[in-house]
Amino acid sequence: MKYNYKKLSLLQTRINRLNHLREVAFWDQATNMSEKGLNARSEAVAELSQIIHQLESDPENELVILGAENEELSEIESANLHEIKRKYERKKKIPAELLKKKQLATSLCEHDWRKQRFDNDWNGFMDNFEKVVLYSREEAKILAGEFGGSPYEALMDKYEPHLSENSVDNLFGEIKDWLPDLLNRVLVQQGDAAPPVTRGTFQVEKQKQLSLEIMKIFEFDFMAGRLDESIHPFCGGTPQDVRITTRYKETEFLPALMGTIHETGHARYEQNLPSDLLDQPVGQARSMSFHESQSLFFEKHIGGHPNFIERIHPQILSIFGKQPLTNLDNLKRLVLNVKPSLIRVDADEITYPAHIILRYEIEKDLINGSIKAKDIPLLWNEKMKELLGISTENDYCNGPMQDVHWPEGLFGYFPCYTLGALYAAQWKAMICEKYSSFDDIVGKHKLTPILSWLDQNIWKKASTKSTQALTRDASNGKNLTTKHFRNHLENRYLSHL
Amino acid sequence: MKYNYKKLSLLQTRINRLNHLREVAFWDQATNMSEKGLNARSEAVAELSQIIHQLESDPENELVILGAENEELSEIESANLHEIKRKYERKKKIPAELLKKKQLATSLCEHDWRKQRFDNDWNGFMDNFEKVVLYSREEAKILAGEFGGSPYEALMDKYEPHLSENSVDNLFGEIKDWLPDLLNRVLVQQGDAAPPVTRGTFQVEKQKQLSLEIMKIFEFDFMAGRLDESIHPFCGGTPQDVRITTRYKETEFLPALMGTIHETGHARYEQNLPSDLLDQPVGQARSMSFHESQSLFFEKHIGGHPNFIERIHPQILSIFGKQPLTNLDNLKRLVLNVKPSLIRVDADEITYPAHIILRYEIEKDLINGSIKAKDIPLLWNEKMKELLGISTENDYCNGPMQDVHWPEGLFGYFPCYTLGALYAAQWKAMICEKYSSFDDIVGKHKLTPILSWLDQNIWKKASTKSTQALTRDASNGKNLTTKHFRNHLENRYLSHL
Numbered sequence: 001m002k003y004n005y006k007k008l009s010l011l012q013t014r015i016n017r018l019n020h021l022r023e024v025a026f027w028d029q030a031t032n033m034s035e036k037g038l039n040a041r042s043e044a045v046a047e048l049s050q051i052i053h054q055l056e057s058d059p060e061n062e063l064v065i066l067g068a069e070n071e072e073l074s075e076i077e078s079a080n081l082h083e084i085k086r087k088y089e090r091k092k093k094i095p096a097e098l099l100k101k102k103q104l105a106t107s108l109c110e111h112d113w114r115k116q117r118f119d120n121d122w123n124g125f126m127d128n129f130e131k132v133v134l135y136s137r138e139e140a141k142i143l144a145g146e147f148g149g150s151p152y153e154a155l156m157d158k159y160e161p162h163l164s165e166n167s168v169d170n171l172f173g174e175i176k177d178w179l180p181d182l183l184n185r186v187l188v189q190q191g192d193a194a195p196p197v198t199r200g201t202f203q204v205e206k207q208k209q210l211s212l213e214i215m216k217i218f219e220f221d222f223m224a225g226r227l228d229e230s231i232h233p234f235c236g237g238t239p240q241d242v243r244i245t246t247r248y249k250e251t252e253f254l255p256a257l258m259g260t261i262h263e264t265g266h267a268r269y270e271q272n273l274p275s276d277l278l279d280q281p282v283g284q285a286r287s288m289s290f291h292e293s294q295s296l297f298f299e300k301h302i303g304g305h306p307n308f309i310e311r312i313h314p315q316i317l318s319i320f321g322k323q324p325l326t327n328l329d330n331l332k333r334l335v336l337n338v339k340p341s342l343i344r345v346d347a348d349e350i351t352y353p354a355h356i357i358l359r360y361e362i363e364k365d366l367i368n369g370s371i372k373a374k375d376i377p378l379l380w381n382e383k384m385k386e387l388l389g390i391s392t393e394n395d396y397c398n399g400p401m402q403d404v405h406w407p408e409g410l411f412g413y414f415p416c417y418t419l420g421a422l423y424a425a426q427w428k429a430m431i432c433e434k435y436s437s438f439d440d441i442v443g444k445h446k447l448t449p450i451l452s453w454l455d456q457n458i459w460k461k462a463s464t465k466s467t468q469a470l471t472r473d474a475s476n477g478k479n480l481t482t483k484h485f486r487n488h489l490e491n492r493y494l495s496h497l
Numbered sequence: 498m499k500y501n502y503k504k505l506s507l508l509q510t511r512i513n514r515l516n517h518l519r520e521v522a523f524w525d526q527a528t529n530m531s532e533k534g535l536n537a538r539s540e541a542v543a544e545l546s547q548i549i550h551q552l553e554s555d556p557e558n559e560l561v562i563l564g565a566e567n568e569e570l571s572e573i574e575s576a577n578l579h580e581i582k583r584k585y586e587r588k589k590k591i592p593a594e595l596l597k598k599k600q601l602a603t604s605l606c607e608h609d610w611r612k613q614r615f616d617n618d619w620n621g622f623m624d625n626f627e628k629v630v631l632y633s634r635e636e637a638k639i640l641a642g643e644f645g646g647s648p649y650e651a652l653m654d655k656y657e658p659h660l661s662e663n664s665v666d667n668l669f670g671e672i673k674d675w676l677p678d679l680l681n682r683v684l685v686q687q688g689d690a691a692p693p694v695t696r697g698t699f700q701v702e703k704q705k706q707l708s709l710e711i712m713k714i715f716e717f718d719f720m721a722g723r724l725d726e727s728i729h730p731f732c733g734g735t736p737q738d739v740r741i742t743t744r745y746k747e748t749e750f751l752p753a754l755m756g757t758i759h760e761t762g763h764a765r766y767e768q769n770l771p772s773d774l775l776d777q778p779v780g781q782a783r784s785m786s787f788h789e790s791q792s793l794f795f796e797k798h799i800g801g802h803p804n805f806i807e808r809i810h811p812q813i814l815s816i817f818g819k820q821p822l823t824n825l826d827n828l829k830r831l832v833l834n835v836k837p838s839l840i841r842v843d844a845d846e847i848t849y850p851a852h853i854i855l856r857y858e859i860e861k862d863l864i865n866g867s868i869k870a871k872d873i874p875l876l877w878n879e880k881m882k883e884l885l886g887i888s889t890e891n892d893y894c895n896g897p898m899q900d901v902h903w904p905e906g907l908f909g910y911f912p913c914y915t916l917g918a919l920y921a922a923q924w925k926a927m928i929c930e931k932y933s934s935f936d937d938i939v940g941k942h943k944l945t946p947i948l949s950w951l952d953q954n955i956w957k958k959a960s961t962k963s964t965q966a967l968t969r970d971a972s973n974g975k976n977l978t979t980k981h982f983r984n985h986l987e988n989r990y991l992s993h994l
Contacts, residue, residue, distance in 0.1 A: 017544035021521075025518055028521050033738060034722055036720050036721040037721065037737045037738030040737045047511055051548065223531055240531070241534030
């Protein structure tokens, strides 16, 4: 009776338990670890990762999966088996030798990059990076050969299963059609007004207090998670104990606050996955795009909403006092400020997609083999000029060397950021169909109705269906479109100035 | 060429890496874990523990050990092999079934005890505890049958290798000979004086600041460790990143400060183990008694030294301001205050050994089978009256139910506390032979000479020799004696009032 399925399910539970410990170690490394602890930590995590990899790629699993496919399973169990099989088949196809070579190449490349970036040392970077590209291409080719599609598609699949290059080309193509014009109109509108005040004095302890207060509005469960500080904000831990972090600067408070709200979006997704399925793939978050849709929904559709700024303005004043920056009108203009710039992580909502489309186009061609690593700076400069009108000639550190993704070999990840923005806007549109008082809720009321929609349509669905199916279920049968994102940007950035 | 030894050594490295992750998880659980995270954490740690146990008790190890014994090894390698063999042989003798039953019994007993203690529910406690005793006796009998000695001795060996019941009987017998009289003399001296002021106002943030400042005097390496808070203070983490904790109360600062100093003693031992051997048993701390000798040396021979109180008094004043409690004379009297009481963890240096001797005598008879669990309260009461003149009749929660050790099945651990006190006093005497200016150093100078003695004689020696051999090496060829401890108590408690 479901002997094979039960065996698989037990294996997933074991893997999940070991992943739990790896997550704790990662979180600790980012928040608390002592300087001299790094080597021992890296070795310990590598040891555990090897054990996890052995369990995941054990050849015996193949027969057990075959056996389970002939057992009578419930719908959830079938969906779980589907996820288990998908992951297993991708694991087993990659030779251990290649994995190891890639691991070494990326860890060396990432390590040296931390310094090379500051030295603007593109040639030094290339020495390592070409190997990262080589092994990533090899991996992509093997996966594509086995499962079809382009090599780049095979890498995207790790972060967003079943996503085709074609559909991303179409969506990003649409954005490219209307984004430059929209950006221009917003910049023209902003044109003559004096820029908002961007600096003030904001004690870290007080910023923490504000972050914790705002997390309560988003109904973060403090019995199942916590907020800490780290250099790069992230959401980690486990669904039962989610660890989010933010980063504080004494001169401004909005970045840390919006960072907290962003991570709270990730956190609530994790905290509200179906509690009885947490140790199985079917009970885990659907994909990176879906995850990003939650964080961006929280950050942009609620946190950055002018009504929300108005709502929390009394708290801001009572914590930081009156300053030019904390003036309500200034805060609203600050949140809506648009300015083309070189750095992705500092980009506003309108220019952000340009950064992603640029990276997507380059890494797609790089992995599929139509360009070489050394072609990147020229292409980067061309595309930055085309999309945002800025030159990055010879400025590698603020150009192709700015992100950790490529040195780490994370090809196929970037598109998820903008897909996430598209999904977030689509959810917003769907919620507005149900609650026409959306703006009012954001400004004055408990967020529960909005959060419940997310809970029912995204969080509790976990990986029970494909991204595409969940999207149609949540969107009156419609697929993902750029329409809602465009509407959102036009409404927010062209009507408030 | 040393094929077997290298194989064993590699296995130890792997075990050590996995232990690293378990330590991180434990520390996180005590300091940061969210309430809802407990179940998943317990399951994850149990999963990892099982993997570690499999590696440690793998029957294949037996042949490899045999092989290594015929290889040409250096002195350090031989010592390492000795430790590996000792641990392996003890692991393999305990049937997995018994381990599991004991694990279940202790975890149930400990869990229920947390409530039963508050309810003073001895009968409820007995229902669980009798099983803990049963399985502990079984384990003890198996080990004693295999390695000789009494069953209780076999359990002590886990914490203090090669320690005989006979030697503990002799040492503790000596203490019993002189302690009641010494206690009496101290109490008579204290008799008429008004008791010192014990309460004041001490903000937690300021106490943290003081703790961190004092850790610097003890040359704690903040690049390889940190101080946090937890309900039960402990020293955890790994030698490269030691995690100590303390506990703060707003009404008094000495307990948290002395707790910090105590844990700093444990921490410096860990931080200064031989860095090239940390992943091997030979490079790890010698034993629980030795560990406790470091923490007690720091706490009692330095931290509680009247000269040290005088030394840090300006810092105390500048952080907490003038209060009746922070008056120098009051502080000195507070540190030296002696008062027989019911609770071990609150006991002063003079009455503490009585608490340990009482537990030792009871648990020894319990494990060796001459008394039953139900006999404990009567014996406890008798011994408390004999040693400290206090009755605990029907007061189980402040009597035999006060410690976590028995519910957790940690029989054989208690004697290490008082052995640690004896060792600490012996180290102090040895250091004084080398540095007659000991009191002066403690009061005014860098502690480096004192700490260097510990580094050379204890820390850097790790487990390269037996406890007994290291003791003789450090003590002009002499074994452990109670003489130095008695001298210390008489000097400190009878001459300052």
